[in-house]
Amino acid sequence: MRDAATASPSVGLGLKSAHTREALARGAVVDFFEVHAENFMVDGGPALRQLDQVRARWPLSLHGVGLSLGGEAPLDVAHLDRLKRLIERFEPAWFSEHLAWSSHGGRWLNDLLPLPYTADTLARVCRHVDEAQSHLGRRLLLENPSTYVQFETSTMDEAFFLCEVVRRTGCGLLLDVNNAYVSAVNHGGDARAFIEALPSAAIGEIHLAGFAEDVDAAGDRLLIDSHGAPVAEAVWALYAHALNLLGPRPTLIERDHDVPLLSVLEAEAQQARAAMQGASP
């Protein structure tokens, strides 16, 4: 387990299948790659074999989207077992999941869905994080979500909720700066205050991504976490603020749609490295 506050700047990219051959052939200029765990939960084939090759050259971050930690149902033990097999095979430097739910009533909904922040949901998420960490035998980094609605029943804000999960379970946090920005705009909040309220020592990784612009029924900005555009200027500025608070943290550029050339993403990763080198914690 790596210390949450890794001192030297470390930047990574989400590994896209369209880039894997090029990354291996010429050696991509990154310090680590991140993959979605569920894309590799197959019995065999070229995807797993290529990931073995990538892992032989770079540390991996394993990013899960399927645990449904915020779901009402108990965790899917078969899914935990699949994660455990991937962790044993690829020995990732980090394993992360989301403060969200994605399945209900046996149906997989394939999105990171929002939950009310209440005493009940806090207890449930903590129970699930505990169970995941003990089943997998390692610490989990929990990612703050992009959300589009809030709930009347919520009794605490997201930062407080995350602080409590960290305090009760010992998990770490994956700070998605784009999600922090998107959620703040979408709910009239303050993204800087959100980041300042998080327990900084627990933040083991940072995500940066692009969003899409929309408007809500009142004509106010509604930002969509699209992973389909370069990191926005406002998110770079928020990232610089986070670095001043936290110091360098392993930082990932996420891009899942309209994926550009590998070299374009490498340049964005270098921009994150430069920001870390220029930060003054």
Add this chain to the structure above:
Amino acid sequence: MNTAFARALLDPWATVRGLRTWNGSDPSVRLDVYRNNVVSSLVEALADTFPVVRAVVGDAPFRALAAGHVRAHPPRSPVLAHYGSGFATWLVDAEGLAAQPWLPDLARLEFARVQAFHAAEAQALGADTLTPWLARPDALPGLVLHLHPSVQVLASAWAVVSLWAAHQGPGPTTSPPMHEAEAALVMRAGDDAVVVPVASATARWVARLCRGLPLGLAVTEAIDPVEAGDTLDLGASLGLLLRLGALTGATATTGDPDT
């Protein structure tokens, strides 16, 4: 809470109570973001698995068909490599496709390719591994051949193998005459999932080998007594499996050639 929310994601007419927005705006517009994410991402997953079905029916009709399938049959697992097993059946009952009755088989072929791509690894038998068995004709019928985990066969009353092949590679495609029964063996070879046209008797024989039937029984069952002139070229079929690397082992049920 989650029950109403989950239902609303797949049902555009369902509402969710208890949502709040900071500016008092109608939360249903925001709920639509989730609805769109859920359906469009799963439609995209089906589009990835069924590119030729999509090309044949057209993008917009495909997306409408896929969205219907997603709403009626959402995945049961977060591992989307296996999502779409019911899409062929969905196409059987879908409206507006009566003029293209081969679409379900085309979907089955494409789904088989994706499953082959992600199937377990296994070491292929060398060409000479079967030699000791071929010297013992009496033991051959009891031999159980183990096939590579990626091997599947598809037999269709339509020319879906040719239709699929016509959509590979760049350039314009010409549709083959569809009123011709065809069969194919699908498996992973190297990094690719290959589609190999085979005789219908060969497909029936391989299907029985996949079920673990011994060689002799698989041959007997593969020859269709109704179809006049239908024969199985066992030597050629066995040679094809060896050449493709589709055989991974052999077990005797009636005596071992080494004993």
